[in-house]
Amino acid sequence: RRSTVGHQMKNVIDLLDKTREALTTHQINQWTYVDIDGSRTLAESLRNNPKVRFDGRRYSYKPTHDVKAKGELLTLIKSFPDGLPASEVDDAYPAVLEDLQALKSSGDVYLLPGEGGIIAYPNDDPRSKIGVDTELKKLFHDIKLPREMIDIEKELRKNGERPATDTMKRRAAEQLNGRQPKPKKAKKKSRGLTSRTKLTNVHLPWLMDLPVDSKDII
Numbered sequence: 001r002r003s004t005v006g007h008q009m010k011n012v013i014d015l016l017d018k019t020r021e022a023l024t025t026h027q028i029n030q031w032t033y034v035d036i037d038g039s040r041t042l043a044e045s046l047r048n049n050p051k052v053r054f055d056g057r058r059y060s061y062k063p064t065h066d067v068k069a070k071g072e073l074l075t076l077i078k079s080f081p082d083g084l085p086a087s088e089v090d091d092a093y094p095a096v097l098e099d100l101q102a103l104k105s106s107g108d109v110y111l112l113p114g115e116g117g118i119i120a121y122p123n124d125d126p127r128s129k130i131g132v133d134t135e136l137k138k139l140f141h142d143i144k145l146p147r148e149m150i151d152i153e154k155e156l157r158k159n160g161e162r163p164a165t166d167t168m169k170r171r172a173a174e175q176l177n178g179r180q181p182k183p184k185k186a187k188k189k190s191r192g193l194t195s196r197t198k199l200t201n202v203h204l205p206w207l208m209d210l211p212v213d214s215k216d217i218i
Helices: 005-019 025-032 040-047 070-078 096-105 134-142 149-158 167-177 205-209
Strands: 052-054 059-061 109-114 117-122
Touching: 005 025, 005 040, 005 052, 005 059, 040 052, 070 096, 070 117, 096 109, 149 167
Parallel strands: none
Antiparallel strands: 052 059, 109 117
């Protein structure tokens, strides 16, 4: 009871968040020993807090978005075509994060990393819900692709395509001439600080006191 107003507010909001019930000041006092009626400053601060709802008699938790089930959550996300940060709904109701994952698994939403955390995007493209036959999936996964580049080039030629590379020709040239090493880029010789060096770090005055090589003075 002797704690600061800020600490008392945190205790009350944590209780409201945990219970998700509308509580009177007497009930809150029983749980937290915080006397809201005895502090006008505390009462006004709670009523003006964006996370608290006050109906004139009872206090309750106020999430950023008032949704209570998966269907309402999906409707909310669909109203944000440019994406809804998951952090704005993670306090909506206890199972909200599980419902987000369920909506992702069902293909109703995309959960993608963005600036500040995970962003939920609605998936309104009906083509993404098209089912694929299990046998067709098996045929797709059973197709064995060539692993060597030379085999890929052979398959391309079989289908009338001209590959952009010619591995056989390149290997023959390497055997005849040997593998040519890549030319090394010449390193530029760094010049030290000379009398002609223009010092631009004027905000670092002690740099002006650096010694100058006397050989470079003209």
